[in-house]
Amino acid sequence: MLKNFNKTARVILIGLFMAVFFSQISYPTNSLELNGIETGFNDLVHELSNSIVTIEATKAVSYSNMFGSGEEVISSHIFSGIIYDTLGHIITTAKAVADMDHFLVHFDEYKIVAEKIGVDYQTGLALLKVDKRFGVPVQLSRQYLCSGQVIIALGNSYGVRASPILGFCAGMRPEGTVQFAGMVTAGSIGGGMFNLSGDFIGV
Numbered sequence: 001m002l003k004n005f006n007k008t009a010r011v012i013l014i015g016l017f018m019a020v021f022f023s024q025i026s027y028p029t030n031s032l033e034l035n036g037i038e039t040g041f042n043d044l045v046h047e048l049s050n051s052i053v054t055i056e057a058t059k060a061v062s063y064s065n066m067f068g069s070g071e072e073v074i075s076s077h078i079f080s081g082i083i084y085d086t087l088g089h090i091i092t093t094a095k096a097v098a099d100m101d102h103f104l105v106h107f108d109e110y111k112i113v114a115e116k117i118g119v120d121y122q123t124g125l126a127l128l129k130v131d132k133r134f135g136v137p138v139q140l141s142r143q144y145l146c147s148g149q150v151i152i153a154l155g156n157s158y159g160v161r162a163s164p165i166l167g168f169c170a171g172m173r174p175e176g177t178v179q180f181a182g183m184v185t186a187g188s189i190g191g192g193m194f195n196l197s198g199d200f201i202g203v
Helices: 010-022 029-048
Strands: 052-064 072-085 089-093 102-107 108-122 125-129 149-156 161-171 178-181 192-194 200-202
Touching: 029 149, 029 161, 029 178, 052 149, 052 161, 072 149, 178 200
Parallel strands: none
Antiparallel strands: 052 072, 052 102, 072 089, 089 125, 102 108, 108 125, 149 161, 149 192, 161 178, 192 200
């Protein structure tokens, strides 16, 4: 199978990557072919990482101590977001931003204050906006169904802004959400799911 490897076809490239590393069958290959697979995968992840941001959300929380006096502490958490367009709009999950007051978007060396535009609890999505242009907007998938497709999920994982996770699209639920089979870390919540063509299919 690898002898027919076409280095210019991204879908074939990543498909062979999965075959080599997840199959119990040993396929004849050589280091050049494996290097080509790895290079193609690296290129795809690098391209998609330009659409991923890390979001730091904070809010002030007041509570009473044992002496009855009030104290204020800062509660914060880290999650991910998607660059939607060139106007500064960033998509993330509603749950991550719903009760938070302040947002700081991280992208490479940039740290930019973001404004919460709106939260849609029906779809589970939220919209933030920054006043600076950076990164590359995602390219939306034109395909609605994705059952069985290999999916690359990108999001913050232990401080890495666009850490890749390989998984599968288990299918689309009736309400339009994608069921993803793969390991997801807390920081990657709000990140993007992409098909092997680099098209954005879901948060």
